[in-house]
Amino acid sequence: MNRNRTDRLFSYLFLGAGMLSVLILLGIFLMLLINGIRTFAEINPLEFLFGSTWNPSAYEKASYGIGSMLVSTLMVTLGAMIIAVPLGIGSAAYLSEIAPARVREILKPILEMLAGIPSVVIGFLGIVLLGPAIASTFGLNNGLNALNGSILLAVMALPTIVSVAEDAIRAVPNSFKEASYALGANRWITLTRVTLPASFSGIIAAMVLGMGRAIGETMTVLMVTGNNLSMPNSYFDSIRTLTATIAIELGEVAYGTTHYFSLFAVGAVLFTISLLVNIVAEWVASKFRY
Numbered sequence: 001m002n003r004n005r006t007d008r009l010f011s012y013l014f015l016g017a018g019m020l021s022v023l024i025l026l027g028i029f030l031m032l033l034i035n036g037i038r039t040f041a042e043i044n045p046l047e048f049l050f051g052s053t054w055n056p057s058a059y060e061k062a063s064y065g066i067g068s069m070l071v072s073t074l075m076v077t078l079g080a081m082i083i084a085v086p087l088g089i090g091s092a093a094y095l096s097e098i099a100p101a102r103v104r105e106i107l108k109p110i111l112e113m114l115a116g117i118p119s120v121v122i123g124f125l126g127i128v129l130l131g132p133a134i135a136s137t138f139g140l141n142n143g144l145n146a147l148n149g150s151i152l153l154a155v156m157a158l159p160t161i162v163s164v165a166e167d168a169i170r171a172v173p174n175s176f177k178e179a180s181y182a183l184g185a186n187r188w189i190t191l192t193r194v195t196l197p198a199s200f201s202g203i204i205a206a207m208v209l210g211m212g213r214a215i216g217e218t219m220t221v222l223m224v225t226g227n228n229l230s231m232p233n234s235y236f237d238s239i240r241t242l243t244a245t246i247a248i249e250l251g252e253v254a255y256g257t258t259h260y261f262s263l264f265a266v267g268a269v270l271f272t273i274s275l276l277v278n279i280v281a282e283w284v285a286s287k288f289r290y
Contacts, residue, residue: 029271036265039064042258048265052231054245056259064262066269068231072146072239073270075232076221079150080157080214085207087154088161089196092206095162096169097191108166115159123223126152131224140236144226147235152220157210164209168202169195201285208281212274218243242270 039048043064051065091111095104130151131143172195180190196203226238227248246263253260 029268032264032268032271035261036268038261039258039265043262048262049269054229056249056253056262062258064258066242066245066266068229069240069242069245069266070269072225072232073215073241073243073273075146075235075239076149076153076225076241077211077214079146079235080153081207081211083151083154084157084161084210084214088158088206088210089165089203091158091162092165092169093191093196096166097187097195111159111162114155115163119156119217119219120223122152122156123220126220126224138236142226142238144224144238145236146225146232146239149221149225149239149241150235152224153214153217156217156220157213160213161206161210164206165199165203168199168206171202172198204281204285208278211277215270215274215277216243218247222247242266 048064048066049070050067051063052067053063053065054069055063091107095108099107126148127144130148134140134143134145134148176194176198177190180194185193221241222244225240225244227240227244228238229240230237232239246266249259250263253263
């Protein structure tokens with residue numbers, strides 16, 4: 001009887017924790033939406049989303065177009081994922097299926113420690129090491145550009161992708177692999193045609209978490225991408241992301257102005273992008289879930 005009461009108590013506690021998380025998330029979104037929507041009393045929503053000029057402090061006519069920042073954010077996120085996903089999944093497959101136990105014991109803590117490096121330190125390394133290397137390699141005036149941000153965001157997303165993807169791969173039942181070996185498949189064929197497809201839903205989760213890490217990163221991209229508000233044409237152009245704009249301007253903007261509320265609208269756009277990515281990823285993962 002006491003055991004049933006304890007089980008019921010913990011069920012209610014876990015339900016309450018889950019509901020509290022949802023309420024907090026909903027509260028954040030409503031706060032961003034309620035404040036951000038006040039922007040559109042003076043700004044056309046289409047001009048805000050697709051305009052390429054952001055100049056809130058202009059003397060004659062202020063401009064609030066986030067198009068260039070939206071493109072810049074998507075550019076560095078896509079670039080980071082192009083680098084981090086193959087490396088992350090390959091590393092996870094190696095650690096879980098190929099690496100000797102001794103090698104795994106050394107490499108996995110190193111990857112986990114990488115996640116603990118402060119973003120400002122990674123940004124500093126991007127300025128003093130990676131930036132000059134990019135400028136020298138490609139003959140640029142400086143290396144503070146979208147490519148620099150993409151590489152550093154890939155480094156920051158890599159530990160998350162490796163950790164989650166490795167857990168997903170290791171969770172594949174041994175019976176799947178044994179059946180593949182029994183049919184004459186070697187280790188490579190078993191990994192690529194059995195293990196990885198069976199863990200695809202977990203790999204999608206790893207990619208989404210890594211993408212969320214890249215989209216939401218602020219300090220690193222603020223330091224290494226040049227903070228240029230122009231529409232980028234390539235990864236060698238300096239850019240400014242949505243997160244960097246909020247970080248730079250929110251602390252100095254006058255309260256209650258259109259500029260102030262427009263930064264909340266920028267936050268709401270970021271929140272919506274992250275939500276849509278998660279919804280699409282969950283839908284894709286559900287198609288491959290065993």
